[in-house]
Amino acid sequence: MSVVFDRPSALTDTLMHYCPGCTHGIVHRLVAEAIDELGILGRAIGIAPVGCSVFAYNYFNCDMIEAAHGRAPAVATGVKRARPDCIVFTYQGDGDLAAIGTAETVHSATRGENITIIFINNCIYGMTGGQMAPTTLPGQVTTTSPYGRSPKIQGNPIRMCEMLATLDGVAYAERVSIDTPANVRRAKKAILKAFRNQIEEKGFSIVEVLSTCPTNWGLSPVEALTWLRDNMIPYYPLGVYKDIDKKEGDMK
Amino acid sequence: MSVVFDRPSALTDTLMHYCPGCTHGIVHRLVAEAIDELGILGRAIGIAPVGCSVFAYNYFNCDMIEAAHGRAPAVATGVKRARPDCIVFTYQGDGDLAAIGTAETVHSATRGENITIIFINNCIYGMTGGQMAPTTLPGQVTTTSPYGRSPKIQGNPIRMCEMLATLDGVAYAERVSIDTPANVRRAKKAILKAFRNQIEEKGFSIVEVLSTCPTNWGLSPVEALTWLRDNMIPYYPLGVYKDIDKKEGDMK
C-alpha cells in the first residue's frame, strides 16, 4: 500500500478548535504541507494572529509567536530582520490583516519584507462572533451590519491583492480559494510558491485564500462552500495579481 | 485698476511659519481660494495634521480641528458623520497620511467617506527635521537613511494615488505639482474639483500635491523646485488616477 494522503508532519497532533467545516483547517494543512515539502520546518517561525486562528501556535510544529491583533507583519519584520535565515510566515484573518493591521500589511509589503503572508478572507470577523469585516460583501448581513452592508453607510469591501499589487515591494500576490479539491490544489501551489519566494529572497509574498465561516454565515459547511463560490469569487476574482517572475500579460 | 491677484479671504492674516520657499504655503492658498470660490467658508471644517502644517488651524479662516499624527481622516469621518452638511477637509503630509496614518487613509477611502483630502508629498518628514518618509525616493539621503534610501533595506516608496485608486470608495484621486505656475493652476483645478465632489456628495476625493522642503533637502527654494521636477515627477507621475466621472480611457 502506498500512502496517497496523510497528515503533514508540520502539523502537531493537537485537534484543531475550528468549527465543523471551517476551512481554516484546510489552509493550515496546506501551509504545513508546504513546510514539509520545502524541508524548512526547522527554520520556520510562524506568527499567529488574533482571530479564529489565534491558536495557530498550537497547530504548527515550528517555533511560533502570537502577535497582537493586526500586528503580525510587524512582528514578522522584527523576526526576519533578527534572523534572516529563518523562514517567517504570518497567518492572518481579514479583520486582522485588512482592518486593524492595514498599515502593517501595506508597509511590510512596500518595504518588500522577505516574508510570507497567508491571508484568510472569510468576509467576517469569525472569532468575535460574526461582525462586519473590511471584506464583508455589499448587502451581507452581519451582527454589525444587521440590515446588510450598505456601501453608502458602512463603506465598500476592500480587495487586498489588487491594492497590494500596486506596491513595488510585493514580489507575489495571488488570490485562491478552497471551495473545491481542484481549487485546494491551486491554493497549495500558491502557498508553496509564496514560501519558495522567501527561500529565494524575492521579497514579500501574499496568498489570499477565500475561506468559509459556516458558523457566522449561518450556513452548513457544504452550503458555505457554495456561498463562497457564488458570492465571494465574483467579487474577489481568483488569480495572480502580481508576480515579479512574470510579465503583466502572463498573469491570472 | 482691477485686482488680478490677492490674498483669499479664507486665509487668516497670520504670517505662516513655513520656511522660506516651502510650498506648503502655495497649497494653503489654493485650498483657501477653492473655499472662497465655492462659497463654503461658513460650513467648512478643516483638520490639521501633525507635520509642518500642524499650525494650519492658524491659517484657515474656518473652524479647525487639530488631529493626532496620522488620524486626520478618522477625525474627519467623525466630523462628517456628525455634520453631513459641513464641508470637511484634511490637510496632511506624507508621514502623516502615508506612514502612521495608512490605515485611516485607506479605510476612509474604501468607506467612501464624503470628505476632501489634500495630501502634501514632499518625500521627507519636514517637521521633525528631515527623516525618511514613506515617499522618500530610492537613493535619497535623509537623516534616517544617511547612506541613501536602499529599497533592499528601507523598502520602496509608496505611491498613494495609485494604491488608493484600486479602492471602490474613492471618487477622485489626482496627483499634481506646484513646481511651475502652470502646474499651480492645474493643482488649483484639482483641489476645486475635490471640494466640489464633496458638495455633490460623490465620496472620497484626494489630491496629492508634490511639494518641496528646501530646508531638509538642503537646497535653495528655487533648486528645490527643480529637484522636485527632475526627481519626484518621474517617480510620482502627475495625473488623474481615479475619477468616477470619467471612463478609464479618459484619464491622465
Added chain:
Amino acid sequence: MNKVTIDTERCKGCGLCANACPKGIITLNGKTLNSQGYHPAEVTEQEKCIACAMCALMCPHVVIRVERDV
C-alpha cells in the same frame, strides 16, 4: 483494495469529505456520536474507493488518511 481511514474520534462531522467524494461513498453516521458530540464521517463502500484523496483534500481537521493498493 484502496483504503481510506477516518479518525472518527477527531472528526467534526462537517461533511465536506462526503460532499467531495466523487464516488459518493462517505456518509455522516447519524447514529453514532463521538466524544466531541459530533456524528463522524464513515466510508460506506470501501471497495469503490479510487484513492483520489478528494475527501482528504477537503477535510479541515486532517483526520483522513488515504492509501492506494499497489
Added chain:
Amino acid sequence: MNKVTIDTERCKGCGLCANACPKGIITLNGKTLNSQGYHPAEVTEQEKCIACAMCALMCPHVVIRVERDV
C-alpha cells in the same frame, strides 16, 4: 500701469517670485533685512510688469498683490 505690491515685512525672501517672473523684474534686495531677518523681494521695473501674476501664483507666503491697469 500694472501694479504689483509685495508686503516686504511678511516676505521671506525665498525668490520663488523672482524665479517665476517672465519679465525678470523681481529681485531679492540683498541690502535690506526685514524684521524677520530676511532679504525681501522687490519689483525693480514696475512698468514692465504684464500683470501675469506668475509671481503671486508662486509666492508661498501670499504676500503679493497684483493689479491690472484697465
Added chain:
Amino acid sequence: MTYNILIAGFGGQGILFAGKALAKMGMNEGLYVTWLPSYGPEMRGGAANCSVVLSDTEIGSPLVPEPDILISMNIPSFDKFTPKIKPGGTLFADCSMIDKKCTRTDINAYYIPASALASDNDLQGLANVVMLGYFLKVTGIFDYDKFLLDITSGIPASRANLIEGNKKALAIGYAYEG
C-alpha cells in the same frame, strides 16, 4: 429565599435561553434576578452554561460555582458540575443524553429523557423547554401558567407554531413522571 441555579450542556441545546426564561420569570415575579452566561470562543459548538440567581434579597455575586440546583444536559457538564452541587441541593439531568446516575447521596437527583421526549414528539431543539416543564413541577418555584405565558409572550404571532411547540414541550416535561 435564594436559588442559585446552574444550567449546563452543549452549545445549541438552548441552555442560555432556558436560563433567561427563568430569570425573566423571576423578574416578573418581583424577585431580584441575575443571569450570567459562560462566554468565549471556546464555546463554539462546545460547552455552554449559565448561572441564574433568583432571590428576594439583593444579589451579590451572579456567578454560581456551587449551585443549589444544577440542570445538566450532557455528560461533560454532568461530570464537571454534579460534584459542585451544594449538599441538600438538586440535580436535574437529561438522561437521554447522560447514561449514568449521580452517586451522591446528599442531593436530590431527578432524571428526565428530555431530548428523547422532545424528538419523539417532533419538538427538535426544545429539550430545554421539556426540561423546564419538569423543573417547574418538581420545584414549584413558579406558577405553570404564568411561566407558559411568559416564555411564549416574546414570540411574534407570525410564528404561532413556535408558540405551540413551546406549550407542548413545557406540558410534556411537566407531565413527566420520573
Added chain:
Amino acid sequence: MTYNILIAGFGGQGILFAGKALAKMGMNEGLYVTWLPSYGPEMRGGAANCSVVLSDTEIGSPLVPEPDILISMNIPSFDKFTPKIKPGGTLFADCSMIDKKCTRTDINAYYIPASALASDNDLQGLANVVMLGYFLKVTGIFDYDKFLLDITSGIPASRANLIEGNKKALAIGYAYEG
C-alpha cells in the same frame, strides 16, 4: 567657579556650534560642562540659543535662564535676554547686527561687529568664531592656543580651508580692540 553662559541669535549663525566649542573645551580642561540647546520647530530660520555651563563642581540645572555671560548675535535675543543677565555679569553683543546699546549699568558690556568683521574678511558664516575669539580675550577663561587646537581638531584634513578660516576668524576676534 561656575560660568552660566547663554548664546543667542538667529538659526544659521552658528550659535549652537559656538556653545559646543566652549563646552568641549571645558570638558578637555577637566571641568564639569553642560550644553543645552533651545529646540523645536519654531526655530526654523528663527531664534536659536544655547545654555552652556562650565563649572568645577557638579552642575545642577543645565538651563541658563539668568546668565553670567550673554553672547547675543541679533536684536530679538538682545532685547529678550539682556534684562536677564545677572548683576555683575557680562554681555557680548555683535554690534554689526544689533544697532543699540545696553542701558544697564550693573553689567559689563562688550561690543564687536563680529558679522561685519567676518564678511569683510571673507569668512562668511564665521561671525560666531570671531565672537569666540573676542570672548576668549575678554574673559580669559581658556587658553587661546588650546582653544584653537580644539575647535580645529575635529575638522578633517581634507577641509583644510575650513581650518584656516576658523583660525583666522578666532584671531580676528581675539585681536579686536573694542
Added chain:
Amino acid sequence: MPKVLMKGNEAIAEAAINAGCLHYFGYPITPQTEISEYLAKRLPKVGGVLIQAESEIAAINMVLGASAAGVRAMTSSSSPGISLKSEGISYLVGCDLPAVIVNVQRGGPGLGGIQPSQADYYQATKAYGHGDMRLIVLAPSTVQEMATLTGEAFDLADIYRTPVIILADGAIGQMMEPVDFSERKPREIPPKDWACTGHGGTRKRNIINSLMLDPEALEKSVRERFERYKKIEETEVKYERFMTDDADIICVAFGIASRICKSAVTAAREKGIKAGLLRPITLWPFPKAAIAEAANTAKAFLSVELSMGQMVDDVKLACECRRPVEFFGRTGGVLPSPAEVTAKIEAIAAQL
C-alpha cells in the same frame, strides 16, 4: 416604564441612545461587542450612525471628530483595545472634549483572556495617556447602573468637557439583570459654543487643539484643567456604604467585586464579625473623604479587587495610612467566591 431584562452591555447601548448619543464608533472585542451589535440595530432607527472603525485608534479619533463637531459620541472596547486608545484619550483631554469611553475589562496583560477583570484600574484612574491628566471614572456594579451611569457619564462629560470612562468588566457586561430606563435624571448642559459646526460667518471661528509650543501657555492650560478637576473632586464623588456605621473591618470594592463583597460582608456579620463595605462608584474622583471618615471608626480596611492590587494604594492614601489596609484579589479572569473574601475578613478579624 416596566423593567426589562438586559445584558449590561446592552443596557449601556440603550442608555446611550436615551442620553441622546447618536454617534458610536467602535471595533469589536470580547466581552463588549454586544454594545456595537445592539447599536447597529437600534441607531439607524433613531437617526443615528454607527461606524465600525478599522481599529480602536480610528474609533477614538472618530469620537474626537464627532465630539469636536458638538455631538454626543461614544466608543467602547475592552482592555487591549483601550490601551490602543491611549494617545487618543490624551488628545481628548488636551482638547477639552467630552466623550464617553466604555472599558469592559478582561484579563491581561497582553492578549490575556476574556473573563472579567479589574486590572485596568491603574490605567483608568492614573494614566490612560501621557501628560498630566485625569478622567472621570465610573464603576457600575449592576446592570441598572450600567444604564444610569452611562446617562450620567454623558452629562458629566459635557459639563466638565472631559472624557468619562465607564470601567466595567466582563461579568457585568455579559450578565442580565432587570433595568429601568426611567431612572435617568438628566442634568443641565452648558451650550457647546466651542464646537466646530461651521461658523456660518456668524461667529468667530472655533479651533479645537491641544498643541501649545510655549511651555508657559501649555502649563496654564493644564492648570486651568486641574482647577476643573478640583471642582469635580469637590462635587462629583459618588459611593455607597453598606453596613459601615459600626464596622470594624471595611471592605473597599467596586463593580463586580463589590457584589461579591456584599455577600461576604453579610456572611461575616452572620459569624459575628462587624464587617462593612464601602463601594466607590466614582473611582476618580476617589471617595477619599468617605474613607478618611470611615477610618475614624473602622479598625482595618480590606481592598478587594479582581487584580493583583491597584486600588489598595488609593485606599491607603485616602486614610493616610492611619489604619492597616489589607488586600485580597484574584486576577486573570477568576471571580473570587464570597467565601474566599469572608475567610480573608475572618483572618483580619482574628488579628485585630
Added chain:
Amino acid sequence: MPKVLMKGNEAIAEAAINAGCLHYFGYPITPQTEISEYLAKRLPKVGGVLIQAESEIAAINMVLGASAAGVRAMTSSSSPGISLKSEGISYLVGCDLPAVIVNVQRGGPGLGGIQPSQADYYQATKAYGHGDMRLIVLAPSTVQEMATLTGEAFDLADIYRTPVIILADGAIGQMMEPVDFSERKPREIPPKDWACTGHGGTRKRNIINSLMLDPEALEKSVRERFERYKKIEETEVKYERFMTDDADIICVAFGIASRICKSAVTAAREKGIKAGLLRPITLWPFPKAAIAEAANTAKAFLSVELSMGQMVDDVKLACECRRPVEFFGRTGGVLPSPAEVTAKIEAIAAQL
C-alpha cells in the same frame, strides 16, 4: 577611554550598541529623534539594522518580534508615541520578553509641546498598558547615566525577561555632557533558550504567547511574573542620596528635576536650612525602604516634579504618611529654576 561630549539621546544610542543591541525600530518624534538618526549612521557599520517603522505601534511590535527571536532590541519615542505603544508594551510583558523602551518625555496631554516633562510618571510606573503589570523604570539624570543605565537596562531586561523603560526627558535628551562609555559593567545573562530561532529539529518548539483563556492558568502566569517583580523589588532598587543624613527637609526628585533640586538644596544649606535630596534612579522598583528610613530622621519631604504631582503619591506611600509630603512642580515643559525650589524649601522650613 576618553570622555566624549554627547547629547543624551546620542549617548543612549551609542550605549545600546555597546550593549550589543543591533536591532532598533522606531518612528521619529521630537525630542528624541537623534537616537534613530545616530543609529541610522552607526548600525549599518556594525552589522546592525535600523528600521524606521511606519508607526510607533509597528515599531514596538517589531521589537516584540526581534526580541522573541532572541536578539536585543530597542525602540524609543516621546510621550504621545509611547502612549501608542501601550498595547504592545502590555504584550511584551504578557509574553515575558525583554526589551528596552526609551521615553524622552515632552509636555502633554495630547500633542502638547516638545519641551521637557516628567508627566508620564504615572503611566510608566503604574500602567503602560492594560492588565496587572510592572516595568522596570530607570530615570537617568545625566548624559553619563543615559549611557550607563541603557547598558543596565538591557541586562535587566534579559535577566528578568521584562521590558525596561528609560524615562528621560527633553532636557537630558537634548543636552550635551561628557560621557565615558567604559563605565559599563555588563552582568551575566541567562541563555535565551525560550527564543524563537527555528528549532532545527534539535529541540522542542518554542512558543511566545500571552493568550491564556483559562482564568486559572492566566492567574498563575501573572502570579509567577509578580514573584519575579518581588525579586526585582528586593534586589534592583537604585537611588542616590545627597546631604540627607542630617536633613530636615528631603527633596525627592528624579531626572532633570533632581539636578535642579541639587542646586536648590545647596542654596538652602547656604541659608542654613538642612535640606537634602533623595534621587530615585529606579522609579520602579521605587526606593521605598530608603524613603521609609529617611522618614525616621527627616521632618518633611518635598516631591519635586515636572508635572502636576505624580511621584508624590509614591513618596507618601513609601513613608506611610508618617511625615508631611509636600509637592512642587512645573508642567507643560517649564523647567523650574533652582530658586523656585529653594523658595519652596524655605516655606516648608518656616512651618516646621
